[in-house]
Amino acid sequence: MNTFPPPGFTRTHSAIPGIEVYMPAAEKVEHQEVVLFRCPQCGGDRAYNLAERGLTCTSCGYHEPAPQAAVGRQAQSFEFTGETMERVAHGWGEARTDITCQQCGGRSTAPAKMLTHACPFCGSHKVVQRAAPQDVLRPRFLAPFQIDAETCQRQFQTWLRGHWLVPAGLRRKAQASGESLSLLANVSFSRPRPYSDAPFTPLYLPFWTFSADAHAHWRAEVRKQRRVGNKTYFYWTWEQGRLRQSFRDLLASGSAHVNPRFLHRLYPFDLEALTPYAPAYLAGLRAQAYETPLDEAWDKARNFMRAEMRRRCQQQPSGPTIRNFAITLDYSDESWRYILLPIFLATYTFNNRVYQVLINGQTGKVAGQRPADWHKIGLIALIWLLLSGMLIFLPQIFLTPDTLAALIAAAGFFLLVAGFILLLFLIFTALRMDDD
Template identity: 25%
Template sequence: MTPPEQTPQSPAAPPPLPVTPPPSSVPTPPPVADSGDASQHTRTFECGSCGDGLEFDPASGQLTCPSCGSTQLISLDPTEQLGQHDLRDPGVGNRAASGLLSAADPAAAQERQVICQNCGGTIVFTGSLTATRCPYCATAIQRDDIHTAPEVLPVDGVIPFGVDDDAATTHIEKWIRSRWFAPSEFKRYRRLGSLQSVYFSYFSYTATAHTDYVGQRGDDYTVTVGTGDDQHTETRTRWHHVSGHLTDSFSDVPALANDGIDPQRVEALKPWPMTQARPFTGEYLAGHLARTYEHGPEETFGRARAEEIDPAIESSVRRDIGGDHQRIHSSHSDFDPLRFRYLLMPIWLLTVVYGGTPFQVYINGVTGEVHGDRPYSTVKIVSAIAALVLVLIGIWALYQYLR
């Protein structure tokens, strides 16, 4: 008898990404509080036709009203350029170091209550969350005090969502269908999970690496050994000492600056279309979640080096050494210049809680690339093994019959 599949449990999206309740279950807002300081640092985008909140529509690249269908172009200055900063600038470093650098930082853990300018309901922002929906009227609302705070680095640019909700659903369902051993209940993610569009914080680095290395070059050669029937050819390697200096250039290498998601899965979403980055404006965030950084640009540069820069330098060193084999004994790189941009990048995040364990699936919000985790169905695996055993038994029986 095959064991029963696990019983799924109710979804619970991990913080700090709140789940927006569906319209049928929207709660009644509490009495309007004094909006004073609580609302002065928030921002919404009002529809000029009906007064409802506008949202950024990835399909059209415009602001759209979900109530009346009106659209509004996002006004951009064609002469405005993406900002870029010197990572070695003491002023930049000090400013970044005093921002939200860690989920354990009191500044990041602090809750802030704001008043929805549409319905007067109170919204609680926690941690690095900077844009969400009002839980009472579903109005897209943003915290401007994070991105404009003097101690936090300003956002230089944003890569807007290009994959809308329908396209994200199509990508998710195709990915789930290809997971043969996923439990059947997991495939009903609409009931079990939460699919959210989120702008995550990235730092993008442009640098020139100056590398000195010491190593060995190995060149293969062949010799004939033995006599008579034992004579054969062997390949041997001749090694000699090498050293050198290389210069490698890197442009817009992105690295994630947030916690709470699987960095390896998110890394697999690359490449990002960095040429699609636009100067930052809050209109792109309307109707989507957004998070400020939890790791500063100096710390995040270590991730960029480990994920992309250092492997590229090692490949460059091996090409420079040449030969059939290479040994790198030591390698040291200095970066000059070393500049960065603070960008918001679009990711669709599906969180499904199955058997008490959360599983997350990530979609590149521009290219539609999907990577994630899923549970395995014991029933399906046991059934597949049993079917394979029966096939093997049948083949053996047929073989015995034909002998």
């Protein structure tokens, strides 16, 4: 008697309820052997050195360059099939510790021999540690760090003192601070620090990249006009058209614990620097496995493509005024990659409040939170109010009611209105700095 399903087949998703569909089972991929980064000279531990871009022994300084085999945007992508998901490699390829924060829920991985741990997202030391599972989806490519910790610190200082609403005391510390961080990337910290020693954690964040060809067919009524003698008549006529657009390497973050607005401000990342994943790049560094699953990230990418195609199609009609616009959209050649991109992440405290800062590990671009000096805003508002009040009321007291007094009072009233608008602008700017 024949068995069903036959050997070598496995059940897959069925679009019709009650109908079972089977496909050839994917070959099982064995986990690659876990790599230990021992120094061949003294037997000590090695970590990835951001400054020299290679593995450096933490004991004797022995250095070995990292693999330099950048493939850029030619990096292999995958189709949306169940077989693909079964065939991709799993595990980090080295022994790592999985760290879960009990305060913010953030998860990341660190080298197994790193003794002290803190959450890189909120700075809390209330974390739970366990061995990182080797069945997680392995990223196929990553972009190595291009700047070191000292460059990162200088970028942060310049950014922090670059806004006049930052408290003067904090700006002076940024101006005077000459501290540098260790060039070795395995520096860790256990709590949010005050500005003067705010350390940056080199961290590989997970990203999905998506590529697809979008095909759109649109139809809309377009308003036309016709002149007959001295009169202008308006009428509506139907138009339709087609548009094809290729989208390549759309980025979607796989992290749920980094503010997406901060990440967008770090763009662009240089995807031409993508390199095949090797455990050596993560030696001594932290990394995060994806939290946003593939299907959810793909929905976000499709929503972006849909909005972009709609915007471009609405530019095609022969007139600027349209109604009853409808669009049909199809996709082809859809593919994805799971990659890691480099950032520096720090949390620092000011006036008992925690602030988060991100720096692009390739370009040094900075995004994050800066405290605003509300005392400075209040002082500006008070001075402006007093000046406006003097211009409005003093002429009424010391001058006879005439044209000059009226003009001075009008100027004071105008200054008061302008000051109110300026105050609203300052409050809005401060809230963006403080609460982003």
